[in-house]
Amino acid sequence: MFNLFGRTKQSRKARRSNPNTPKLAKRQLFLESLEDRRLLAADLSIVAFHVDGGAAVPAATFGGTVLNEGQVVTVDLQIDDQTTIGVFGEPLTVPAVASLTVSRLSGLPALVSSDTVLDTPPAVADPDISWNAGTGSLTIAAGFNDTASLLGAFQFTVVNDTVIEGVEQFQLNFSVDAANTISAPTSFNYDIQDDDVATISVHLTGGASALTVSGVELALGTQQIGFQLNGAFDRVLTGDIAVTLGSAVPVTGGLVPGEDYEVTVAGGFSAQLDGSGFLPASIVIQDDTVVEEDQSFTVNLQNLLLGGVALTAAELGAITSIEVATITIENDDSATITLRDKTTGNATSASVAEDGATTVVEWDISAPIELDAGTAAATFTHAGSGAFPATEAVTGNVGDNDYDFTSIGVTLAGGIAAGQVDAASFTTVTDSTVEQDETLDISGNTIPAELQAFVTAGDVSIVDDVTYTITNDDSATITLRDVTTGNATAATVAEDGATTVVEWDISAAIQLDAGTAAATFTHAGSGAFPATEAVT
Known part of the structure; x- marks a missing residue:
């Protein structure tokens, strides 16, 4: 029993013998009054959670649940006036103020942006319940009939943003005002599973795509090529612009025929917000007179770091494509x-x-x-x-x-x-x-x-x-002569029936066509007394 009047009777003798009697009486009165107030208070407990309006998930097993961006979580409360514990339908004797706070778990980086938003809860069919969206508190007035299922007491939304983030953890903490109590558990942990993606595209100064660039040497001139982030990260993404050798040959410093390009500004990549990161490299195409095949090289992004460290597999997987520029130098020499x-x-x-x-x-x-x-x-x-x-x-x-x-x-x-x-x-x-x-x-x-x-x-x-x-610088003499004497002018023969041969004496070889006909010779009587061959 508790004393509704807040007093305990003492004898006059006892009061006189104890100098602290007035103080003890006041303390006793306070304690009895506090006990009375506690008996009149309400006890709140977290009943269930609903994700996207689905079936209730028991509160006791909900800690550590993974939430996806864009999901809406609704929290059901139960409030039991303590006049008769466990009996519902009794009016509250004192008002109750329930509060919800959302916080990061310790040791994790600060939020880049608000990851959760407290929303006005679903309509509750009782004028005694009010929602303070600014402070995340719900006031239940005295006289409200307690209920075993106060549906939709709180509701929050996991923000569906476009920022690529790691798995984020936050904590829900429920509390009530000092006049009432709340049953454990009152804290629940959540992981937000990021579902955002990004791409990295390659561009020329001015914004045009540099996925494929081709032209003759003079027309290409100096190419300003860089990379742009399409999407957003929660930390700065950096990388190096690299020119990869193809059939084209870079300038080595000497006057070597056939060198095709020179990187004069290395450029880079540093991005966090959508559309950022363009720090182009300058690549000068050499205008020479060397006859070459159409040659090419590539410009790509290497050594990606997020917040200064290598990307995890999940972070790298969130970048669905990284474009590579292919530069083709067309031959215009002959x-x-x-x-x-x-x-x-x-x-x-x-x-x-x-x-x-x-x-x-x-x-x-x-x-x-x-x-x-x-x-x-x-x-x-x-x-x-x-x-x-x-x-x-x-x-x-x-x-x-x-x-x-x-x-x-x-x-x-x-x-x-x-x-x-x-x-x-x-x-x-x-x-x-x-x-x-x-x-x-x-x-x-x-x-x-x-x-x-x-x-x-x-x-x-x-x-x-x-x-x-x-x-030809050679010459020859052909001499017709008597074969016996070698005389080329005259010779005397006897009338004795002997045969006399006349020959050609050739002083040097003479090349003639294979079809050349043979040389032939003739004879005739001569002088004052010509000899005759004919039988006349």
């Missing part, structure tokens, strides 16, 4: 390769003496040509030509073996610089044979496929085939 006589520079013909000298044929290259490192050498060949073809082979025929040919070859591995390079040579063979001025042609024999591709594309033209004339 070259002419001319096979020509090294001494005269004549690309069509030249004359040489039959004196045993060596003649060199060269390639004159008007502009450098870049070729693959595995490109084979160009080789050269020869052949007799014209009406009187010169011969290299020793055939045993008169006038053979006019020259000896050597294909020097032109090395093409990695390319060839502009200028002149020896291609082939031949040496005339000194003899005493009388011949026509004879000719031979020198031309390309094997042009490797890598160089031929430029010829087919029209980037390189080859002026081939030089004709050489070997000028």
Whole structure:
């Protein structure tokens, strides 16, 4: 029992004998009054949670539940006036103020933005219940009939933002005013599972996409290429712009033919908010005269860090795509390769003496040509030509073996610089044979496929085939003479039936065509007394 009047009777003697009697009486009165108030108070408890209006989840097992962004959580309370414990439907004897606070768990980073929003609860069919959205408190007035299920007492929404965040943990703490009590548990922990994604796109200064960029050297000029974050992170995302080698060759510092681009500003990437991060690299495309294939290189983002540390698998997975720029440099240069006589520079013909000298044929290259490192050498060949073809082979025929040919070859591995390079040579063979001025042609024999591709594309033209004339410098005398005496003018023979032979004495070999007819001879009586052959 408790004393409704707040007093306990004492004897007059006891009061007189104890000097503290007035103080004890006052303390006793206070304690009895407090006990009376507690018996009249209400007890609140958390009954259930509902996620997105679904079935109730028991409060006792809800701690640590994972919530997704955009979900709405409703909290049901139970309030029991303590007049008759466990009996519902009794009016509250004192008002009750229930409060909800949302806080981060200790040791975790501060919220980037509000992750939860307290909302006005669903309508409660009782005018005695009011909601203070600003303070997260719910006031239940005295006289409200307690109920076993005060539905929708509190409601909060997990904010559906677009910021990529790690798993965030927060705590709900429920409390009541000092005049009432609340049953445990009163604290509940939640994990917010992030569902946001982002992309990183590559752009030129001005915003145009740099996914693929192509053009001739002069038109490309300087490319300003950078990356942009499409989405948002809760921390700063950084990275390095890297140029990855393709078929194009970077400038190394020396004047090397075929170098294609130079990174003059490294640029970078630092982003947190949507649309940020563009710190472009400057890449200068070299305008040269080197004949090259269309060449390319890529620009990509490397060494991504979030808040200064490597991204987790989940954070990296939230970036659904990271674009890579492909820059193609189209060839706009051309070259002419001319096979020509090294001494005269004549690309069509030249004359040489039959004196045993060596003649060199060269390639004159008007502009450098870049070729693959595995490109084979160009080789050269020869052949007799014209009406009187010169011969290299020793055939045993008169006038053979006019020259000896050597294909020097032109090395093409990695390319060839502009200028002149020896291609082939031949040496005339000194003899005493009388011949026509004879000719031979020198031309390309094997042009490797890598160089031929430029010829087919029209980037390189080859002026081939030089004709050489070997000028004859020999002479011969043919003397018709008496074979016995060798006399080439006259001889005397007896009238004795003997045979006299007349011969040709040839001082030097004479080369003639295989179809040349035989020489024939004749006779006639002469002088004052001519001899006769005929029977007259």
